[in-house]
Structure formats: C-alpha cells, structure tokens
Amino acid sequence: MPRRTARLSTALAATALASGALLATAPAASAIPPAGPGESVTITYYSDATRTVEVGWWSYGSCGEPFDYGTHTRYSKVVKIRCGTPDPL
Secondary structure, three states: OHHHHHHHHHHHHHHHHHHHHHHHOOOHHHOOOOOOOOEEEEEEEEOOOOOOOEEEEEEEEOOOOOEEEEOOOOOEEEEEEEOOOOOOO
C-alpha cells in the first residue's frame, strides 16, 4: 500500500510540474493594454481567424464613454488612440 501511494504522489507532482511549465510559458499577447492619460483603447472581436465578421467591441479610457458589447473571442484587433481637443467653432 505505501508503494502505491508513493507512485501516485510522484505522478501528481510530475503533472503539477508540467502544468506549471505550461502556465509559465503562456504568451503575454492576451494582456489588456492600459489606456494612458488622454488615450482610449478599443478592442474589436471577430467570429474567427479571418477577422471579417465583428461580434463584439470593448472600449475604455479618456476619449468618450466606455462600452462593452457583444461577444469576446480570441480573435481581436486592438486600437489605441490619443484624444484630441475639439476644433474651435
């Protein structure tokens, strides 16, 4: 009985180690970019890798009202803009 427990513990430790290695090598591309002072970020989400059908949007920052609409997918495009002052009339 103790030998079986030792093998199980070794297998669990190996699995945990492998899982940790996978998490440590995950790409940072999915990080949400911060909007600095006078900036806004808009993320457009698409239905698939062709990026032709928009299915959601998320915008935050200083240039207008923040919004979050539709579906978030892994297929996206991020645009950061600087807010301008309106032209005088």
